[in-house]
Amino acid sequence: MPSPEPPPPSPPSPEAATPPVPSLGRRLARRLAPGLGAIAVVLGVWEAVVFSGWRPEWVLPGPGAVLKRVAHELAQADTWRALQITLGRAVLGYLIAIVVGGLVGLAMTRLRWLRSAFGGLTTGLQTMPSIAWFPLAILLFQLGEPAILFVVVLGAAPSIANGLLDAVDQIPPLLVKAGRSLGARGFTLYRRVVVPAALPGFVNGLKQGWAFSWRSLMAGELIVMIGDRPSIGMRLSQSRELADAEGLLAWMVVVLAIGLAVHGLGFGIAERRMLERRGLLGAAR
Amino acid sequence: MSPRLLPREERPVAIAVKEVSKTYGRGRDAVVALDRVGFEVHKGEIVCIVGASGCGKSTLLHLIAGLEKPTAGALGVSGGGTSLMFQDPALFPWLSVAENVEFPLHSHGVAKADRKARVAELLELVHLEGFARRQPHELSGGMRQRVALARALANASHVLLMDEPFAALDAMMRDRLHEELERIVAAERLTVLFVTHNVREAVRLGDRVLLFSSRPGRLVAEFEVDLPRPRRIESREVAELAARVSDCLQDPGHAVARAPAAVAAVS
Numbered sequence: 183m184p185s186p187e188p189p190p191p192s193p194p195s196p197e198a199a200t201p202p203v204p205s206l207g208r209r210l211a212r213r214l215a216p217g218l219g220a221i222a223v224v225l226g227v228w229e230a231v232v233f234s235g236w237r238p239e240w241v242l243p244g245p246g247a248v249l250k251r252v253a254h255e256l257a258q259a260d261t262w263r264a265l266q267i268t269l270g271r272a273v274l275g276y277l278i279a280i281v282v283g284g285l286v287g288l289a290m291t292r293l294r295w296l297r298s299a300f301g302g303l304t305t306g307l308q309t310m311p312s313i314a315w316f317p318l319a320i321l322l323f324q325l326g327e328p329a330i331l332f333v334v335v336l337g338a339a340p341s342i343a344n345g346l347l348d349a350v351d352q353i354p355p356l357l358v359k360a361g362r363s364l365g366a367r368g369f370t371l372y373r374r375v376v377v378p379a380a381l382p383g384f385v386n387g388l389k390q391g392w393a394f395s396w397r398s399l400m401a402g403e404l405i406v407m408i409g410d411r412p413s414i415g416m417r418l419s420q421s422r423e424l425a426d427a428e429g430l431l432a433w434m435v436v437v438l439a440i441g442l443a444v445h446g447l448g449f450g451i452a453e454r455r456m457l458e459r460r461g462l463l464g465a466a467r
Numbered sequence: 468m469s470p471r472l473l474p475r476e477e478r479p480v481a482i483a484v485k486e487v488s489k490t491y492g493r494g495r496d497a498v499v500a501l502d503r504v505g506f507e508v509h510k511g512e513i514v515c516i517v518g519a520s521g522c523g524k525s526t527l528l529h530l531i532a533g534l535e536k537p538t539a540g541a542l543g544v545s546g547g548g549t550s551l552m553f554q555d556p557a558l559f560p561w562l563s564v565a566e567n568v569e570f571p572l573h574s575h576g577v578a579k580a581d582r583k584a585r586v587a588e589l590l591e592l593v594h595l596e597g598f599a600r601r602q603p604h605e606l607s608g609g610m611r612q613r614v615a616l617a618r619a620l621a622n623a624s625h626v627l628l629m630d631e632p633f634a635a636l637d638a639m640m641r642d643r644l645h646e647e648l649e650r651i652v653a654a655e656r657l658t659v660l661f662v663t664h665n666v667r668e669a670v671r672l673g674d675r676v677l678l679f680s681s682r683p684g685r686l687v688a689e690f691e692v693d694l695p696r697p698r699r700i701e702s703r704e705v706a707e708l709a710a711r712v713s714d715c716l717q718d719p720g721h722a723v724a725r726a727p728a729a730v731a732a733v734s
Contacts, residue, residue, distance in 0.1 A: 360557040363532050363550065364622055365574030374570070378561045460560040461604025 217446075243428045251432040264412040268403065269440070271327070271413070275334030276395045282335060283342025283391060290343065291350045301347070304340045312337035312398035316405050327411075330402040337398030338391040345387010349380035382456060389449045396441055475509045475674070479545060481626050481658035482508040482531060487540030489526050499683035500526045503540070506677060506686060510545070510625075513652060513659040515673035517666050517712065523684025524662040528628045531660065544626055550619035554631040556611040558603040564614050565590065565599035571622040589617040592651060609640035613647070620655060627652075629661045633668070642700060645671055649697060666716065667709045671700040678715055688715050 204212075225245045232244040239247075255261045286304070290297040315333045323329040353376060361375035403415020414437060421430035457463045489501040500523040508514045516524050529535045531542055532551045550571075558567050565586050572582045590596050593613040603611055612632060619627060633641040649672070652659055663669050669676045670692055678688040690712055694704050 354557075356553060356555055356557045357559060359534060360551070360553070360559075361570075362534060364571040364618065365548075366570070370574065374573070375559070378559070381561070456561075459602060461602060462560075 240425075241427050243431060247428055248431040248435060251428045252435050255429070255432055255436075260412060261417075264414055264417055265436075265440075267411055268399065268414040271330055271334065271403075272396060272399050275331050275399060276338060276392060278331065279335045279338035279391055279395055280342055280388070283339035283387075284346060286339065287343035287346030287387075290347055297347070304343050304347075307336070307340040308344060308394075312394070313401040313405070316402065319402075320406065325406050326408060329406050330399065333402050334395045334398045338395035341394050342387050342391040345390060346380070346384055349383025349387065350376065352383050353379040382453075382460070382462070385449065385453055385456065389445070389453075392444060392449070393441075396444070400437060475512060478509040478511060480507045480543075481510045481512070481545050482660060483541075483543040484527070484531070485541045485543075487527075487530065487537045487542060489523065489530060489535070490538045501530075501537075502683035502685050504679075504684065504686050505540075506689070508658055508660055510658050511652075511656060512674045513649075513661060513672055514675045514677060515661045515663060515669035516677045516679060517663055517669045517716065518679030518684070519681045519716070520664065521684075522679040522681040524679060525630050526684070528630050528660065528662060532628055547624040547626070548622070549626045549628050550622040550624050552612075552615055552619050552627065552629045552632045554634045556603070556608075556615035558611055558614055558618070560603055562603075563599065564595065564601050564603065564606070567603065567614055568617045568621050570618060575623055585621060589621055592620070592654070593617045593647065607640075609636055609644060612636065612644065616644075616648070616651070620651070620657075625655070625657050627657050627659045629659060631663055632661075634663070634665070641668070645700065646697065648672070666712045667700055667705060670694075670705050670709045670712065671698050676712055678712060688712075 228245050232239065232242055236242070286300075290301060290304075312333050315336055316329070319329040319332045323332060357379050358371070358375055361371050366374050400415055400418075403413045404419055407413075407416050407419065414433060418430060418433045418437075421427075421433060454463065484507070485505050487501055487504045488499070491498045491500055504523075504527065506514075516527070518524055526535070528551065530537050531544060532549045534551075558564075559570065562570065568586045568589050569582050572585055577585065586599070587596070590599055593616055595610060595613055595617070598606065598610065598614075603614065606614065615632070633644050636644065645668070648659075651657070659672075661669070661672055666676075670690075673692050676690040676692060677686055678690070679685065680687045690708065692708060694702075694708070698705055
């Protein structure tokens with residue numbers, strides 16, 4: 183049987199790792215299979231609920247119609263402009279949150295009095311629903327980009343600061359002692375022992391910070407709408423106003439997909455590599 | 468076996484501990500960890516400290532390493548500082564074996580090419596040449612402790628402070644590491660202060676054994692171990708001397724402080 187396509191080139195084998203590593207394709211398949219299975223189950227339940235006739239289909243369309251709509255939307259230039267604006271805000275807000283949260287967290291690890299004074303407050307801020315900030319943000323910045331950024335940063339920065347604090351708390355004191363006795367002092371000790379030792383905990387904080395900033399951003403975009411700046415939130419809101427259930431659900435799928443993609447592809451891979459290198463992955467299983 | 472160029476008293480002092488006391492806390496809550504401890508370790512010696520838990524053994528090593536300050540008394544270490552080894556290898560899990568050994572060289576500003584050469588040399592010394600690119604978690608407990616030893620040796624000091632370094636290892640691995648330590652100490656001309664709660668280990672390794680009492684930690688007796696090297700931990704001579712040290716450990720009042728029979732027998 184002549185095959186129309188040449189066989190796919192085998193992926194380059196990672197250099198001489200002694201335990202034989204299965205091929206990249208197989209590893210990916212093994213990693214993705216459970217997730218894909220779960221998605222299939224969710225779609226099945228969704229389809230079943232629609233099929234039961236609990237709500238008419240123009241209020242609750244099935245997954246087939248919604249996914250078709252997602253594909254349709256993704257073919258529109260408008261959609262990409264909305265995604266671009268939303269993701270631009272997400273990235274900018276998140277980066278500012280990392281800087282602010284990182285600096286605040288760092289200051290609190292260094293200064294005990296600062297921590298005892300503001301430590302509880304940061305945790306309190308973390309529990310504050312970000313949507314509760316919007317009225318104030320709108321008063322301060324009017325309906326504009328700064329209002330959204332303000333809330334996104336406030337939503338994410340406390341998690342990042344707290345993540346950094348926890349991470350530094352959990353550094354094994356023995357490693358710091360070892361570092362000092364091996365000649366690393368002051369800034370060098372920080373750079374070569376404290377920071378790498380705190381990294382897994384800090385990445386956790388970053389992850390949580392991303393989740394908070396993405397949530398805050400969605401809340402913000404539903405409340406603060408700026409005329410010529412389409413966004414995911416704006417499209418969600420418009421769909422509701424037009425009673426376009428299919429569009430609404432399509433945009434919700436997009437929100438979920440972006441959140442998952444950042445979590446899985448961004449953090450997932452980086453974290454996995456870090457834990458694998460330190461031998462922390464096998465132990466957790 | 469080991470070449471002794473000079474009798475101990477004529478060799479320079481590597482570690483001097485003079486009337487050192489260490490108290491934690493204040494007032495009513497104060498805990499005296501060490502009470503006026505004094506001794507000297509000469510260059511090239513292996514001196515073992517034994518005592519029950521709470522005798523301030525670890526505190527003493529931390530003081531000598533400069534990680535803590537004594538409440539009273541004075542400490543001195545000749546040139547180059549000290550290297551400290553713990554019961555836990557305390558390897559940096561984000562670094563490979565070679566990078567762990569390289570760490571102190573980096574701290575001391577050794578040039579890159581020299582670092583690589585020295586790392587290779589040290590890994591060879593602890594018989595881990597083939598494991599340079601592995602991560603610590605891929606090694607067995609004994610191998611990790613050997614990496615820790617190589618890393619301590621890379622610290623470029625000739626005074627090695629060891630805090631129960633082999634306590635977590637099985638007996639066979641410990642015996643092998645005793646032999647390796649003995650060989651490396653001779654080859655690199657190191658001075659070792661070795662803390663353990665295992666009396667036989669102390670007698671197996673030490674040129675001298677210092678006995679500490681608990682709460683407060685005091686130096687109560689000193690034993691000269693004049694058995695030829697290499698020694699075996701199972702040998703009758705080691706067992707006999709260990710039994711004497713143990714007796715003294717259980718009943719310090721029984722011993723004549725600082726002048727037990729062993730010293731007299733040697734000199």
